Amino acid sequence: MAEPATVLERRTVPAPAPPKGGLARGLLRTARPRQWIKNLLVVAAPAAAGELFTPRALTRLPLVFVLFTACAAAVYLINDARDAEADRAHPVKRHRPVAAGQVPAPIAYAVGGALTVLAPVAAAWLCSPYTAALLTAYLGLQLAYCVSLKHVLVVDLAVVTAGFLMRAMIGGLALGIPLSRWFLITTGFGALFMVAAKRYSEAVQLADRAGATRALLTEYTAGYLRFVWQSAAGLAVLGYCLWALEEGGVPSTSVLPWRQLSMVAFVLAVLRYAVFADRGTAGEPEDVVLRDRALACIALVWLAMYGLAVADW
Structure with missing residues (x-):
C-alpha cells in the first residue's frame, strides 16, 4: 500500500518555498508594483487636450495616479485573499504572498477593504465628485469581475477593457477636461x-x-x-x-x-x-x-x- 501513496506524492505540486520578507513586503508584492505602470494612463486625457503641463495638472495628476493605484491594489488584495485556496494548487500562483502564507487572508481582506473605502473618499475630498464616482465604479466593476464576471464569456474582455478606459478617462475628469x-x-x-x-x-x-x-x-x-x-x-x-x-473648424498654424x-x-x-x-x-x-x-x-x-x-x- 505504500507504493501508491508514493506515486500520488510524486504527482502532487511541491509545496512553495518559504516566503521571503515580512508582512509589509508581502502586502507590497500583492499590490503588484509591476502593474502600476498601467496607471500612467491617467495622463492620457490631459495630454490629448494639451493641458498636461499646466500647474493644476502637475499637482493633481500625481494624486490621481496614487488614488487609482490604491484602488487597483485593493482589488488585487481582495482577489488574492478570495482565491488563496485555488492559487495554492497552481504551479505559479502558489508563490503569491497570500497563497504562500506570507500574508494572512484576513489581513489582505482588511487592507483591501480599507483602501476600497479610503480611496474614493480621498478623491471626493481632494479632487472632485466625478473622480470619486469613477473610482467607485472601477472598484465595483473589478470586484464583480473577481467574484463572477471573469467566468462570463465576452463580458470578461469588456470588464478588463473598461478598466483601461477608466484609467484614461479619470485624468480628464479630475481636471474638468471634456472627453472627445x-x-x-x-x-x-x-x-x-x-x-x-x-x-x-x-x-x-x-x-x-x-x-x-x-x-x-x-x-x-x-x-x-x-x-x-x-x-x-x-x-x-x-x-x-x-x-x-x-x-474642427480651427485653422492650423503648424x-x-x-x-x-x-x-x-x-x-x-x-x-x-x-x-x-x-x-x-x-x-x-x-x-x-x-x-x-x-x-x-x-x-x-x-x-x-x-x-x-x-x-x-
Whole structure:
C-alpha cells in the first residue's frame, strides 16, 4: 500500500518555498508594483487636450495616479485573499504572498477593504465628485469581475477593457477636461485590442498546459480571440484617423500637418504590436513595448508627432 501513496506524492505540486520578507513586503508584492505602470494612463486625457503641463495638472495628476493605484491594489488584495485556496494548487500562483502564507487572508481582506473605502473618499475630498464616482465604479466593476464576471464569456474582455478606459478617462475628469468621442473610441478599442491579444497569446502558449491558465480560456477558440483583436485594432486605427483628419473648424498654424503625419506612426505601432499578437507572444502590454526596440522607437516618434499636433506647432 505504500507504493501508491508514493506515486500520488510524486504527482502532487511541491509545496512553495518559504516566503521571503515580512508582512509589509508581502502586502507590497500583492499590490503588484509591476502593474502600476498601467496607471500612467491617467495622463492620457490631459495630454490629448494639451493641458498636461499646466500647474493644476502637475499637482493633481500625481494624486490621481496614487488614488487609482490604491484602488487597483485593493482589488488585487481582495482577489488574492478570495482565491488563496485555488492559487495554492497552481504551479505559479502558489508563490503569491497570500497563497504562500506570507500574508494572512484576513489581513489582505482588511487592507483591501480599507483602501476600497479610503480611496474614493480621498478623491471626493481632494479632487472632485466625478473622480470619486469613477473610482467607485472601477472598484465595483473589478470586484464583480473577481467574484463572477471573469467566468462570463465576452463580458470578461469588456470588464478588463473598461478598466483601461477608466484609467484614461479619470485624468480628464479630475481636471474638468471634456472627453472627445474620438479619444474614447480610440482608447476603448485600443485597450480591447491589447486585452484580446493577451488572451489570444495565453490561449496559444498555454493550450497544452492543463491548470496553468485561466479556466475561461478553454471556452474561447483561438479563431474567435483572433477575430476580436483584429477587429479592435481596425476600429482603433479608424477612430484615430478620423480624429487626425478632422479639422474642427480651427485653422492650423503648424509648419507641418502633424495630426495627419501622426497617423503613419500610429498605424505602424499597431501593425508592429499585431506581429506579437499573431505569434501568440503579446503578453503584458508594457513588456511588449519595452522589450521591442522597434516598437518603442515607433511609439516615441508617435508621441513626438502627437505632442506637436496637440501643441499646434
